[in-house]
Amino acid sequence: MRAIFVFLLILGVFKYALAEKEFCSAASVLRLESETKPLYWKVDNPTLSPLHLQDLPGFTRSVYKKDHALISPESHVYSLLPDWINTSGAYLITPEMGSHFVMYLAKLKENSKSGLPLPDVERLIFVLQGAVTLTDTPGGSQLLKVDSYAYFPPNFEHSIECDASATIVVFERRYVPLPNHVPELVINSTDKQPLLETPGEIFELRKLLPTSLAYDFNIHIMDFQPGEFLNVKEVHYNQHGLLLLEGQGIYRLGDNWYPVQAGDVIWMAPFIPQWYAALGKTRSRYLLYKDVNRSPL
Numbered sequence: 001m002r003a004i005f006v007f008l009l010i011l012g013v014f015k016y017a018l019a020e021k022e023f024c025s026a027a028s029v030l031r032l033e034s035e036t037k038p039l040y041w042k043v044d045n046p047t048l049s050p051l052h053l054q055d056l057p058g059f060t061r062s063v064y065k066k067d068h069a070l071i072s073p074e075s076h077v078y079s080l081l082p083d084w085i086n087t088s089g090a091y092l093i094t095p096e097m098g099s100h101f102v103m104y105l106a107k108l109k110e111n112s113k114s115g116l117p118l119p120d121v122e123r124l125i126f127v128l129q130g131a132v133t134l135t136d137t138p139g140g141s142q143l144l145k146v147d148s149y150a151y152f153p154p155n156f157e158h159s160i161e162c163d164a165s166a167t168i169v170v171f172e173r174r175y176v177p178l179p180n181h182v183p184e185l186v187i188n189s190t191d192k193q194p195l196l197e198t199p200g201e202i203f204e205l206r207k208l209l210p211t212s213l214a215y216d217f218n219i220h221i222m223d224f225q226p227g228e229f230l231n232v233k234e235v236h237y238n239q240h241g242l243l244l245l246e247g248q249g250i251y252r253l254g255d256n257w258y259p260v261q262a263g264d265v266i267w268m269a270p271f272i273p274q275w276y277a278a279l280g281k282t283r284s285r286y287l288l289y290k291d292v293n294r295s296p297l
C-alpha cells in the first residue's frame, strides 16, 4: 500500500516537473517572439488571419452595423491616396458610417510623400511599421519611427516622406475652434508619455495629445495584461475609432461579443455599450480616438 502511495507521489512530482517545463518553454517562445519581432508587427502581418480561414470562401470576421463596425485585416481594401505620392491607403472609418472623423491606414512606399488634409482639417499620424520623415517642421527634418506620432493643427503645412517603406495610421477631422485656444504641432512618442490615473480601473492609460481645451480630440493608448478587463461598461456621447496594436481579447459592442486580435479596427458610434476583456497570452494594447473638450450641441 505504502509502495503504491510513494509511486503515485513520484509520478505526481514527475508530471508537475513536466508541466513546469512545458510552461517554461511556452513562455520562452513568447519571450523569443517579442525579442525578435519589431513592435506592433502583428498589425501589418498577413499571418494574422489564419490560413484556413483566409481561404474559406465568403468568410470574414468583419461586421458593419448601425452603431458599430469591426473591420478585420482580411477586409482592408487599399487604393492610391489622392494627393499623396506612391502611397496607398485603406479608409476604415469614414463619415458614411456616422463618424465625424476618418481613420485610415497609409502604406508609404519608396520615394513617397503625403498630401495635405482638406482646409480646416487637423491630422494625427502614428507610425506602425518602418519610419517616416517630417520635413518643414520648426526643428528641421525629424525621423518618426514605430510608436512615434505627430499632430498637425488645421491648415498647417507639412510633408510626410518615406524613402523605403512605412505603414502609418491616420486620423483626420474638421477642427472645431474655440475662442482663445489654438492647438499646436505635437511630435512625440508613446513611451515618453506618462501613465495617467485610471480610478477604479487596472489598465494602463497614456494620452498622446495635451488634455488642454485647444484640442478637440485625443488618442488614448490603453494596455491590459491577459485577464484584465474594463470595470466600467461605458455608454457615452463620445465616438471612438480603435486599432488593436497587440494581443487578443473580447470586445463587447451592444449585445454583440467579438473575439478580436491585433490588426482589428473598431468603429463605435455614440452611446453604444462597450467593454473589453484582454485574453490570450500577451499584453493587449490599443489605440483609441475619442472626441473631447467640445459641447455636443
Ligand SMILES: *[C@@H]1O[C@H](CO)[C@@H](O)[C@H](O)[C@H]1NC(C)=O
Binding pocket: 085, 086, 110, 111, 112
Ligand atoms: C514612386 O517611386 C518610384 C520608385 O522609387 C519612383 O521612380 C517614382 O518617381 C515615384 N513616383 C513619383 C510620382 O514620384
Ligand SMILES: *[C@@H]1O[C@H](CO)[C@@H](O)[C@H](O)[C@H]1NC(C)=O
Binding pocket: 187, 188, 189, 192, 193, 194
Ligand atoms: C514628449 O512628451 C513628454 C511628456 O508629455 C514631454 O515631457 C516632452 O517634452 C515631449 N517632447 C517633445 C519633444 O515635445
